[in-house]
Amino acid sequence: MVRQHVNPLSSFHQLPRTLPAPPDLFAAAARPLHLDIGSARGRFLLALARTDPQRNHLGVEIRRPLVEAAEADRQAEALPNLRFLFCNATINLQEWLVALPSGLLDLVTIQFPDPWFKLKHRKRQVLQPPLLAAITTALAPGRQLFLQSDVLGAIEPMVALVEASGCFERPEADTRPWRADNPLGMPTERESYVLSQGLPVYRVLYERNGAPPPPRSVLEDSGEAADNPGVDPAGADAAGDGAHHR
Numbered sequence: 001m002v003r004q005h006v007n008p009l010s011s012f013h014q015l016p017r018t019l020p021a022p023p024d025l026f027a028a029a030a031r032p033l034h035l036d037i038g039s040a041r042g043r044f045l046l047a048l049a050r051t052d053p054q055r056n057h058l059g060v061e062i063r064r065p066l067v068e069a070a071e072a073d074r075q076a077e078a079l080p081n082l083r084f085l086f087c088n089a090t091i092n093l094q095e096w097l098v099a100l101p102s103g104l105l106d107l108v109t110i111q112f113p114d115p116w117f118k119l120k121h122r123k124r125q126v127l128q129p130p131l132l133a134a135i136t137t138a139l140a141p142g143r144q145l146f147l148q149s150d151v152l153g154a155i156e157p158m159v160a161l162v163e164a165s166g167c168f169e170r171p172e173a174d175t176r177p178w179r180a181d182n183p184l185g186m187p188t189e190r191e192s193y194v195l196s197q198g199l200p201v202y203r204v205l206y207e208r209n210g211a212p213p214p215p216r217s218v219l220e221d222s223g224e225a226a227d228n229p230g231v232d233p234a235g236a237d238a239a240g241d242g243a244h245h246r
């Protein structure tokens with residue numbers, strides 16, 4: 001049985017892990033790379049790799065049994081433009097993104113990340129300032145970052161962080177505050193479930209502009225401000241049980 005959630009702050013999930021070189025991952029390693037953070041069981045990327053063969057797709061996921069099951073499916077289909085890797089995105093991706101050949105990263109997706117609402121758990125949220133800084137550095141101007149969630153309390157801090165960076169713009173034609181549809185044309189598993197329930201999905205597509213990545217302190221200050229604005233931290237912590245809720 002696969003655990004529903006893991007604690008990304010546990011010591012096991014702080015271990016360094018090495019990103020294999022792109023030629024060890026993909027048959028045509030020079031193709032533009034799509035990185036999906038929190039790929040879960042992988043069915044979204046398995047489907048997308050079939051319909052978008054011009055890009056390589058890399059799914060990273062902290063629950064190892066899901067990575068193994070997704071990789072088994074990929075191997076059974078012999079998809080040459082898809083890989084799933086086990087890692088803790090908040091710890092391992094910074095080095096992995098630096099290790100990528102310059103200009104390779106084309107698209108980053110963070111879709112329906114686990115929502116952690118308690119202030120004391122905010123460090124478990126996947127998009128932390130150092131990870132956004134690494135994504136910002138690795139994405140060339142014009143390349144894209146796509147975020148979506150069914151939980152406003154999960155996507156709003158991500159949006160605040162991305163916009164504080166000053167490094168991303170939204171396409172003019174996109175509806176505000178949320179984009180109406182998924183630009184990839186392929187729903188994730190969580191997205192399909194949420195839509196089947198008739199519930200809203202909040203989406204934002206960003207394009208990297210030409211601004212240099214900001215000092216880390218700018219992103220960290222933004223993260224502090226975005227967490228439960230207007231709520232007294234001591235009061236918020238005392239009020240709940242530490243679990244995350246939708």
Ligand SMILES: C[S@@+](CC[C@H](N)C(=O)[O-])C[C@H]1O[C@@H](n2cnc3c(N)ncnc32)[C@H](O)[C@@H]1O
Pocket residue numbers: 005006008037038039040041060061062063087088089090110111112113114126188189190191
């Ligand atoms: C709610 S699921 C959504 C899965 C998929 N993106 C979808 O939309 O159907 C969030 C996924 O992110 C993974 N995850 C959470 N924190 C992570 C981290 N630090 N590194 C890698 N994956 C993480 C979880 O294990 C989970 O599989």
